Amino acid sequence: MMADLFVQFCEMLVVLGLAPLLAGYVRTLKARLVGRRGPPLLQPYRDLLRLIRKEVVLADSASWLFRAAPYIVFAATWVAAALVPTFATGLLFNYAADMIAIVALLASARFMLALAGLDVGTSFGGIGSSREMMIASLAEPAMVMVVFTLSLLAGSTQLSSIAAFMQGPGVGLRVSLAMALVALIMVAIAENARIPVDNPATHLELTMVHEAMIIEYSGRHLALIELASFVKLLLYISIIGCVFAPWGIAVAGQGLEAYLVGLAxxxxxxxxxxxxxxxxxxxxxxxxxxxxxxxxxxxxxxGVLATLLLFVSRIA
Amino acid sequence: MITPLAFDVAHLFAGSLVLVSFMLLYQDRMTGLVNTFALHALVVSFSVAWQAYIQQAPHLYITAAIALGIKAIVIPVVLHRMIVRLGIHRTIEPVVGVGLTMLAGIGLIALSIMVMLPITAQAGTLAREDLAFALSVILLGLLMMISRRNAVSQVIGFMSIENGLILAATGAKGMPLVVEISVAFSILVALIVIGIFLFRIRERFETVDIHLLHEHRGEQP
Incomplete structure (x- = not known):
């Protein structure tokens, strides 16, 4: 019990610590790929520190919702990330919530962010919110269908059980899993505002979505929202990793070495x-x-096709 | 009795065939449509070759080779040249309501699974699964033929139906080779006839949009 709690807290801290590094790593790689030097790897940490030290500038028309939203968004995203087995399964919180809860937590975070985008009353925030909701109304059903496919296969909606099932011998080569993987990657790209859907590197483009919603934020509020979006990217990569590449994840009750190997x-x-x-x-x-x-x-x-085809493969 | 791995690979190919049928439904460029059809034929030839391996039926390898040679190489090349000669290789065909077509397609797959699984309860698992997928591919091909206006797209829908029939035929054991070969050649003959027909349509109406034909049928669309 105590050990589980300890692993759970370690995992939450690892997620929080690694998320900005991952964002910096992707930015540096992208800069290198187009022949620029790019910012140093640790730049996101410095940005976050700088934002936290800065004063918060609030619009006159901002209500309490605008000030509360960053904290709620960050908390919901962090809790959702705590439910994903990153380097060890058997996390304490896993018994309380499953994959559907993760989808719901992320959806409520997005809902708050869209409300905050509308709250100040600028038209730019409104455009961002409406586009975000349009993306959400399509991405969430797809995500839920992926969850259905995985849980029909594994017989459980808990990520730990799904990861354990995927490590076992009963998986086989299934076309449904390949479809679910592609659907999950597409949803992850849309949800994290990555390139074919949104451009994370720009602030001045008419087609941007995520940056348009948070354009009025500054100071520690902006820092929290940025950190939440870093954690969200890490969370999606962790879900894909623990479901479709579950090798090396430490199982509860194993020794310290297993955890270290899992982390590496x-x-x-x-x-x-x-x-x-x-x-x-x-x-x-x-x-x-x-x-x-x-x-x-x-x-x-x-996602729908993956679920449908599963009914045919279950007759074997 | 087949091993789980053999079943999984057969399932993988048959499922991919359904997926490629879906991809055919939302292609809106002629070139992309023909290339996707070549992929469709490639998947069907892999599927047949795998059936030949697990059923230990050497004549099925010939069927796979025919599918690969004629439908994955010859027919796409001919269609590409035909599209260029008709001058429609740059046109983008409006696919009527992609969302609605997709929903109808998913409904058809659900229907074919619901129909096929109960009525084939006595058959082997592999045959059941193949028949369910084959019916989906056939229905998706029909959907493609009724949702497109361009005659070339309809030809491709017709060919994809034939691929579905091959999938169904190889799933059932003991299909004579003569039947396979004659079917393959009749498809080739059909392509030639349809090709001549397409040029005739174009000569007379200066387009291959078959909506113009309705006016000459004596009834208003």
């Missing part, structure tokens, strides 16, 4: 995922806003 393997997985993300983002151009529904619609279609 986890860092390697993050490095590989970050490299793939940077390559993908450099190779592809941003989509028009009106094409989002095609992109996310095909993710939803893949």
């Amino acid at each position: 393997v986890y860092v390697v997985k993050l490095a590989v995922a970050g490299l793939l993300l940077a390559l993908f983002e450099t190779a592809i151009a941003k989509m028009r806003v009106f094409r989002y529904s095609d992109f996310l619609g095909s993710a939803l279609m893949l």
